[in-house]
Structure formats: structure tokens, C-alpha cells
Amino acid sequence: MLPGGGIDLATRIGSTLLPNPVTTASGCAGYGKELAKFFEPAAIGAVVTKTIMPYPRSGRATPRMAETPSGMLNSIGLQGPGIDAFVERDLPWLAARGGRTIVSIAGGHVDDFVALAERLKGAPGVVGIEANISCPNVANRGQVFACNPATSYDVIRAVRDVADPQVPVLAKLSPDVTSIVDIARACVEAGADGLSMINTLLGMAIDPDTMKPVLAGITGGLSGPAVRPVAVRCVYQVHAAMLDGQMAQVPIVGMGGIRTGLDALEFILAGAAAVSVGTVIFNDPSSPVRILDELRAALIARGFGSLEAAIGYAHR
Amino acid sequence: MLPGGGIDLATRIGSTLLPNPVTTASGCAGYGKELAKFFEPAAIGAVVTKTIMPYPRSGRATPRMAETPSGMLNSIGLQGPGIDAFVERDLPWLAARGGRTIVSIAGGHVDDFVALAERLKGAPGVVGIEANISCPNVANRGQVFACNPATSYDVIRAVRDVADPQVPVLAKLSPDVTSIVDIARACVEAGADGLSMINTLLGMAIDPDTMKPVLAGITGGLSGPAVRPVAVRCVYQVHAAMLDGQMAQVPIVGMGGIRTGLDALEFILAGAAAVSVGTVIFNDPSSPVRILDELRAALIARGFGSLEAAIGYAHR
Amino acid sequence: MALPLQVQAEIVGREPAGAYHRLVLRAPGIAARVEPGHFVAVAIGGVDSAMLLRRAFSIHRADPAAETIDVVFAEAGRGTRELARLRVGDSVNVVAPLGTPFPLPGEPVSAVMVAGGYGSAPMFALAERIVADGGSVAFVLGAATAERLYGVDQAQAITEDVVVTTDDGSEGVRGFVTGPLPEVLTAVEADVVYACGPMGMLRAVTEVASAHDARVFTAVEESMACGVGVCMTCVLPVVGDDGVSRFVRSCVDGPCFDGTKVRWDDAGTIPADIEGAAAMGAH
Amino acid sequence: MALPLQVQAEIVGREPAGAYHRLVLRAPGIAARVEPGHFVAVAIGGVDSAMLLRRAFSIHRADPAAETIDVVFAEAGRGTRELARLRVGDSVNVVAPLGTPFPLPGEPVSAVMVAGGYGSAPMFALAERIVADGGSVAFVLGAATAERLYGVDQAQAITEDVVVTTDDGSEGVRGFVTGPLPEVLTAVEADVVYACGPMGMLRAVTEVASAHDARVFTAVEESMACGVGVCMTCVLPVVGDDGVSRFVRSCVDGPCFDGTKVRWDDAGTIPADIEGAAAMGAH
Ligand SMILES: Cc1cc2nc3c(=O)[nH]c(=O)nc-3n(C[C@H](O)[C@H](O)[C@H](O)COP(=O)(O)OP(=O)(O)OC[C@H]3O[C@@H](n4cnc5c(N)ncnc54)[C@H](O)[C@@H]3O)c2cc1C
Ligand SMILES: Cc1cc2nc3c(=O)[nH]c(=O)nc-3n(C[C@H](O)[C@H](O)[C@H](O)COP(=O)(O)OP(=O)(O)OC[C@H]3O[C@@H](n4cnc5c(N)ncnc54)[C@H](O)[C@@H]3O)c2cc1C
Ligand SMILES: Cc1cc2nc3c(=O)[nH]c(=O)nc-3n(C[C@H](O)[C@H](O)[C@H](O)COP(=O)(O)O)c2cc1C
């Protein structure tokens, strides 16, 4: 870490100003508590919590994961305690520790999202809501919301309408679509204050011994450095569409295989205003602070006076 | 390699019977000649040639590649000599060497595909045509044909109509779509005798030193073991849709990051009748025959009496 | 729970141990925190490695004076194959101690240690603690073959009561550990059984121990992505103190569980009565 | 073109060489096929490596009797960092010899060898061949700093005519190789220039040599995915014998090219008159 920091790393998402751009990716940091053994939650920009649903959920059967080349597959199935336990038990812990929390929410119906956003009003330490629309839409034969501009719009619009106006709403996008720009535009039109991308890619593995799918859930989400080129492309495409005037310009939280400060820089140059570290936390539980330090050093080495100056630089 | 082989590895694609299921992926084996320094082209099921277009093409500017974690990005831009030089010079060489050739073709208009299929009539050694529909459709603002069921249908229908009836037509699909099953179904309805999947995923990388995209073409295609979980999922989904009666059952040529015989087996268990080895050839130029040997041994070790018995086994 | 440390550990010792490898790691600060049943998560390669996930190993021995911990491991797949290539002087990144260790009786008891294969690794340090607390121990060590047994000599150095089984009869009694176990439990009037090994064995040992009114603690081996409690890949259905079954994380709430609380038969399924199962119906 | 072999090569020697590493590889069958200018493609790690692409290195020396080849390389990035970790006794997978080597004059000539940094690696064996054929050689070896020079001693063992340049003046003449080059060409009445180094240097050397009516052969260093001619990543715009410019593969048609045929200024662009440029307009 450089003496005095020497660079302004603050980044804005809607009305929230984060002290720095490094966050944890949803589902890769629990609710913040476990990682506090490795670093102070307040040291990073924000903790994005595991996606929370209205009621307790068992999640899927095991096996829930498979290692793949430079990546992994997971099919956790959104195991969690439900919003009530979360608001009463987990959120206050993080807030007391000085952490900024972006709460990831999901449901099978638009109403679920609305109920969750309502419940979060006035909850301590919440600096953002990330609507995980990469989850199945019960009304639409289980097709995920994020696969369709209209259903994406509906969720984001409803969440934006009901959420605390001071709390920015982020839409978390899936890369498994023909045109991510179309989905991004729909979300921004619906009022999203920011876009988080990308969620995992749908993948699977077959065990050569049992000759059956490795995951109990058959398919799962692919993440890790393997997917980074896809993630950078998504961020770059959407930022380019914003620069082109195809949609309003909102901050992008970039993620997908970030392992080092230079990986984080790649996302920022592509157009991200903040980044999330996900799978790499499993490899290196203290990686968010390491990546923050490396990113700071990389920005300084390249002569940037602030984080902001580097955002989208690759488009110039 | 096991004594006597000991297992029937033949596999059928339309009216073509290949002696074994291992082929080279388009763009990763040139037109067969260079790899003949490492193995006999006739030893593998077929050589799928680099995609050929109606006229000579320079391809894109360099840099055309970037290494990524367990994968690579390429943006070659379909450099090639054009169909005439190919038919006169390259095809006869492979045929004389006893190789079976699946010719990959592409164009910017449906008419280009038609002209190419016409030109291949009666050409020596051609056991299949692979229509690479993951290329930009000039009439549709450059959106790739494979992104849309209707444009996919149009190309495959036109090629199937004009091609030699004895020569099977394969549709090469892109994974960069919301529903690969929809595209696959359109191609099968259009008369595809088989489906090749997957082509590369759209990705990009930014150079942390120049702070600009690494590839001259900005975006490129991601391939290699990194994408294998996505590829296996695509094959599994489409094979499942065939078993479900959602579309007619045609053979699938599976590819995406195959590095070992067990990787090839994974695709076969998922539903592929044949496999292609692509990027891994760059790592190991003799890999197609190694993978064939490893696959044969793996099938025997698992008690299969034939390749056919293993196809789609993971669905049972 | 002991606070884990993440450190770059130097390999200071390496030796074959039957079918296994034993690695001694100099890992500053860790040894003093280790209790029997803790595990260490070892990274495979550095920042360019294609294997992202750490591998978990029981800590076999911890020597606070030498600042070393050691592990005994089988070459089971890609990652352990890489670990087996490491030489003295190389270094690996480790996170330890992790997990909930075996509960120590805290009073003199008669304990039986049951282990399959390298599952015995954490048992010797545990047995020594029990003996030091005035208790007595017996061992039932099993494996598929003689060379897959680990630490029979270490057990014999602690107690005379060591029974060995192998599936193929190449050493000791032919068969599973559960063959001689009832007799051993009766003979030593066991108060508590500690077990480590494959799931099927733990289930069977739990049954036998319960039938003998002995308490039973089992160390499970579930696939773990993070090892630190954030990913939810390593869950098992476990009955809570409130009687409610939940999917709990074997990396933080385990790997050492009261065997009678683990719903062994339901592992790999979603039992209808598990907390939150109802919400899964929808999608 | 020599038929390449793919073999598992054992590292039999390893030493630092200024800013570089020199590795000696026992690679059965390969050495006897090597001509100066050939390269070897080295795999980084085995089947679990995250780095799929081989790295290309000029073959510095080939010893058919010992069945060895050697390379001199800089730690430039992830892959060469891994290679630098290898020790004697380790093995790496290599494919060699690859590429079109330097054309040998086949008659006594006055040749000047120009190289930047490790670019000198293939030059010594080439110079020895030229001298053996009755010709004479001079060297102009340049680098950024003294420690980035390679093989000045080897050059001096072949000829007295060795000029050294460094960008920072830490050894020899301050500046680029093209500074003293014209004078050297005149002094030795050069018939032919062989050059290996960065693109900008090759371009400049080609200009100087052409101005002196010397033939010039350049070994280029383009990013290569396959090294064997199948991927089309390594192309350069080169004028053919028929006067038509094409993107040709530097891995098989090069890396050694007639410098006057390479369209140095157009590398990294699509020149309008290159074969097939017209077809790129459409999409
Ligand atoms: C708490 C705990 C303690 C363990 N203690 C020991 C020990 O002392 N000695 C020992 O030899 N082994 C032990 N294991 C098992 C050891 O972790 C696996 O053998 C090892 O992970 C296999 O890795 P691999 O790369 O060789 O196999 P791969 O098949 O390449 O592994 C792929 C993935 O699956 C996981 N995996 C594969 N097999 C197992 C397994 N049996 N258990 C858990 N995860 C697995 C890997 O961790 C990895 O994430 C323990 C496991 C756990 C969870
Ligand atoms: C024909 C030929 C001969 C060469 N001879 C030598 C030699 O004798 N000694 C030596 O030190 N180097 C030589 N090089 C350059 C050497 O290949 C690169 O330094 C090396 O590939 C860098 O790999 P990396 O993994 O360290 O870098 P990374 O940046 O991790 O490499 C990423 C990718 O880019 C490619 N790449 C990066 N730099 C270069 C480069 N300068 N040239 C070509 N590809 C590059 C790599 O091969 C790899 O595919 C030669 C290159 C070629 C093409
Ligand atoms: C084990 C695991 C669980 C995840 N759970 C969630 C989740 O609950 N909600 C969500 O929006 N994304 C979830 N993700 C996706 C990550 O937040 C992230 O978008 C993705 O993994 C890409 O980033 P990475 O490569 O850095 O992990 C999960 C990812 C993993 C690996």
C-alpha cells in the first residue's frame, strides 16, 4: 500500500458515495461476518450480501459445486434464512462493524422483490439494493427475469418505485442473453441507478466416473477467471452503448473472475465504476483488500489522479 | 492404444459414416496439411476446415489473439484464400492423403452460402458441409445469423436445398444466445443433418499497459477449456430437447475446450455423436489422435460396447 | 472458534507414508491455534493456477515450538497430484486452522477412535489429549488395503488397544471397522467414539456407537469451495438443538459433528422437513 | 522445411545469462534437424495448466551429439516466469524445429549480424556456418542496458569485428544498433545482413542495409497461438514473388523473412492493397 493513499478512489452509485470501488460479489462473502476474520468489512467499498429471498430457503441438494479450468460451477439454489432473520440478525452486525451493505434480493415474482425492498426501508447500513434478476420467473415458466427486457424492466421498476429513494437500486444482469445491451437499456429505463454485471454463465460438468452430471442441480453457474473475457466484453459493450447515447449513463459494477488489481483495472478501463470480487475470495479470503491495494498502486503507476479518470478509459 | 481397438467407434452424421468421432474444429487445423506433420489426417474421423468464404479475405489486423485463463481470444476475421483456390489446391491434397473433409463455409448473405455449397458439389473427399452461421449477417446490421432462429433457418434451408444430397449439412451454433435450443430447433427444421456446437463466446481483454483493447478487432472469440462447462451445457440442453420431442433427433458434434479423452467423453455422455478438438491443438498439435486413443480406452474401461451406446448416457 | 491465519508456508518436510504423502509445513502463527479436528485449506499453485479452489486436509500434527503443522494426504486427483510434486523449500499458501474441532471430553473418559484410511490423521493428537486428561483410548483403524492404513504405529505408541481391519484382509481383520467395533466398545466400556472417514463409515459407526449408548463425534469430508463459511457448497442436513433440521456448513459448523445429529441418509437430497425446503418448490 | 517433433524434453542445464536465463534441453531427435533461425515452442505446464499457448524461443544452439538444444530467454510475463522456475531434472513439452530458418548464403560472403537483446541468440550458430563456408562476419549487438546484451563473448570468439551499443551507454556506443551500422556495412563491404530483434529495429536495419545494397534477412517476433501454421494469428503483410501483398504466417513462412519484402509500416493494419482486403469491407 502506498503512503497516504495518494489518490481519490471514491466512486458514486446513485446517491451513495463509496470510499473505494472494491466490493464483494453476492454469494461469495456470505453476510460479511465470516470474512471479517480476514479483513475489516469497512475497509472495502461495500459488502454485497448473498441474495436474500422473502422466506428461508434450503437451497439445492449437494453436490453443489464443481471445479472447472480456471473457474467453478455452483448450484447453491439461493440457500438463506429469509429476509426477516437477515434484517434482524445479519444486517445489524455489519452495520455495527462499520460496513456498508448492498443487499442482494431476489424472488420468483415481482411482488417478492417489492416486499423485500419494502422490508429493507430504514434497515441499518444499507447503501444499495442489488436486484438479482438472474433468477427464475415463476410466471414465465421459470425463465429467468434477466433473459427478457420486459420482465427485467418490470422488476427494476417495481423495486425502484418502492425502495427508499436515498438507496440506489442496481440491476444484476446475466450474460446468457443474445444482447446484454437490450437488457441493460430496459433496466436503466426502469430506473436502475446502476448495473451489476455479470452473473454466472450457465454451465455444467459430467463426472466421467459416475457418467452423470456432477451437480445435483444438473446445471450451475460458471464463474472465476475463466469467464473474465466475457464479463469485460459485457461491461465494455454496455458502457459503449451509454457513450453512444443508446441509454442513459449509470455506473456499472463490473465482476467476473477478478483475481488481481490489474484485473480490476481492466473492468474499470472497460467502463466499470466499481468492481466485485467473487470466486477468487474462495481462493484467497483476503483478496478484496489485496485487490484494492493493487488497484490503487496500478492507478497511481499509470498517472491517474483519481479512480474516476480511469473509468472507461479504453474507449478513448 | 488398446490392442485391436476392441470397440466400434464409428459414428453417423446424415449419410456419412465416420470411422471415429474425433474431428478438428474449424479454424484450428487450417486445411489439414500442417497437422499432417504430427498425425495422419485419415487417422481421425474428419478434418473440419477453416471456414471458407466466396472470395479471398485478408482477415483482421493484428494483434489477433490474447491468452486468457485456461483459454484464448481470437479475432482472425476469417482470413482465407476463397473457395476457388481452396477447391483447386487444398481439398485435393487432403483427399489424396485419404482424409475425410468437412468443409466449413460462411458468407455475409444467404446467397454466399448457396454459392459455396454449389461450388462444393462433386469436390473430392467432402463428407460434410458445416455452415458457420456464427458470422455477421450483412442484411441485418451485421448481427450474426446464429443469433436469430429465422436467419439461421434461412441459411440452413438454402444450403440444404442446394448441396449434394449425399453430403450432410451441419449448422455451427453460437452459444451467445438466450436460448440455444430455439436456434437448434430452427436449424433442424430447416433440414440440418447435424449440429456443431459451440462456436466461441464473445469476449475481450484490455491490456493493462496500453490501456486499450488487446485485439485489433476489439472483441474476439473465447475458446479453450475455460468454456467447456458452457459447451457441455449447450450440448446437454439440445440433446435433452431432442429426447423430449421438442425437435427431431440429429447428431451433435460437440466442442469447446476438449483437452483429453475424458473431456471428449463428457461431451458424448451429454449427447454428442462426435467431437471437435480446437484450441488445444495449439497446445498439443498431435492431440486429436491422443484424444481419440484416450477416448477409446475410456469407453472400454467403462464397459461400453460401442461409441453409440455412450451417446447421451448422462440423460439416462 | 480459533481465528484462522492465511500464510505462505514453506515445506520443511516431505515423506511417503504407505499409500500417502506426509508434508510438514512451516506456517508461522498457526500451530499454536490448532485443536484436534481442525483442518487446513491449501491453495494449488499461484495466481496463474487453473485450480482455483483450495484443498482441505485434516491437520495431523501441530508443533507450536517448530511453528509447523503437517498433513497426510492421498493423491486423489488433479490438485493433490500437484501437491505431491512439491519439494522441500517450495512454498504453498495455507489458511488454518479452520472448522469446528472435535469436542474434548474435559474429564477422564474411555474413548474409541475409529478411522478409515487417512481419516486417522487427526486422531493421534486427539487421543494423546484424552490420555493426558486421564482418559483411556482404543483404536479401530481400517482401510481397503494394508498400504492404505495410516498411523497404526502411532496408535500403538499410545495404547495397546489397537484393532486393524482391511477390506482385503491384507492386514488385521478382514472387513470393515464396524465388524470388530461393537466388541471393542463393550470391552473398553466406551463413553465416546470419535470417527473420521468416508460418509458410509461414519453413518455405520454412529449407529453402532448409539446402540452402545456411547456419544459419537464424526469428522465429515464434504466438497468445499471456500472452507471459510461463505459459499454454502459444503452443507449437510443436521438436526439443530431446537429439533429443526437445516443445511449447515461442514466447513464452519463442522467438519466435526455429533454423529447422531447428522441425517446421514438424507445427504445429497432435500429432505421435505429441512428448513426452507418449502421455498424450493416454486423454482 | 524440417519436420518438427513433439517431445518431452528434460532440462539438463540452467544458468543465468545477464538479464536472461539459458536453459539446455535434452530433446531426442530434434538437434540434428535444427538450422539457424529455427525456433522451439515450449508448453507451459501440463494438462492442468491455465496457460494454453506455447511460448516461442529462437534455438540458440543445437548439439546433435548430446541431443540437446538450448534457449536464452527473458522473464517477460506469466509464461516465462513459470519457465524460469524450472530446475534441472524437470521436463517440458517442446515442439521443434519450427519455422523457416535464415537462408544460408551457400558461398563465401561478408555478412553482418545485427541483434537487439536476446535477439542475438540464433546469430552465433549462423555466423559459425557462414565462416565455415569461407565467409566472414561482423556483429553489431545492441540492447537497452549492458546486462540486456547477450553473447558479446560468443561473438568475439568468432570475429574481431564486434560493435556493441546500449541505449543508456552502459556498454559500448550509446544509442541504437543503426548508429554504427552504416559504417560497419561499409567497412566490411557487406553482402548480406542478418537481423533479429524488435520490429522497429528490423525495419530500420532493413532500410540501412538496402541503402548499402546488401541483402537483408530479418527474424520477426510476432504473437503466435499455434506456431505450426494452423491458427493465422501471427501474420504480417509481406510482398510475394508475384508482387501481391498477403498476410503471411510468421510461424511457417517466417520467422526469417527477406526484410525488403515485409511491409513494416503496415504491420497492425489492413493495407488496402493486401489480398482479400476488399472482402473485409462487407463485415
Ligand atoms: C475437512 C476435510 C478434511 C480432509 N482431510 C484429508 C486428509 O487428511 N487427507 C486426505 O488425503 N484428504 C483429505 N480430505 C480430502 C481432500 O480434500 C481431497 O482428497 C482433495 O480435495 C482432492 O483434491 P484433488 O484435487 O486431488 O481432486 P479433484 O478431483 O481434482 O478435486 C476437485 C474438487 O473436488 C474436491 N474434492 C475431491 N475429492 C474430495 C473429497 N474426498 N473431499 C472433499 N473434497 C473433495 C476438491 O477439493 C476440489 O475442489 C479432506 C477433506 C475435507 C473436506
Ligand atoms: C519466433 C520467436 C522467437 C522468439 N525468441 C525468443 C528468444 O530467443 N528469447 C526470448 O526471451 N524471447 C523470444 N521470443 C519472445 C517470447 O516468445 C516471449 O517473450 C514470450 O512468449 C513471452 O511469454 P510470457 O508468457 O512471458 O508473456 P505473456 O505476456 O504472459 O504472454 C502472453 C501471450 O503473448 C505472447 N507474447 C508475449 N510477448 C511476446 C513476444 N515478445 N513475442 C511473441 N509473443 C509474445 C506469448 O507467447 C503468449 O501467447 C520469441 C518469439 C518468437 C515469436
Ligand atoms: C458460490 C457462488 C454463489 C453465488 N451466489 C450468488 C447470489 O446469491 N446472487 C447473485 O447475484 N450472484 C451470485 N453469484 C454470482 C457472483 O455474484 C458473480 O456475479 C459471479 O460469480 C461472477 O464473478 P466471479 O467470477 O468473481 O465469481 C454466486 C457465485 C458463486 C461462485
Ligand SMILES: Cc1cc2nc3c(=O)[nH]c(=O)nc-3n(C[C@H](O)[C@H](O)[C@H](O)COP(=O)(O)O)c2cc1C
Ligand atoms: C484461432 C481460432 C479460429 C477459429 N476459426 C473458426 C472458423 O473459421 N470457423 C468456425 O466455425 N469456428 C472457428 N473457431 C471456433 C472453433 O471451431 C470452436 O468452435 C471453438 O474454438 C470452441 O472449441 P475449442 O475450445 O476446442 O477451440 C476458431 C477458433 C479459434 C481458436
Ligand code: FES
Ligand atoms: S466450503 Fe464454503 S461454506 Fe463451507
Ligand code: FES
Ligand atoms: S502461430 Fe498459428 S499460424 Fe502462425
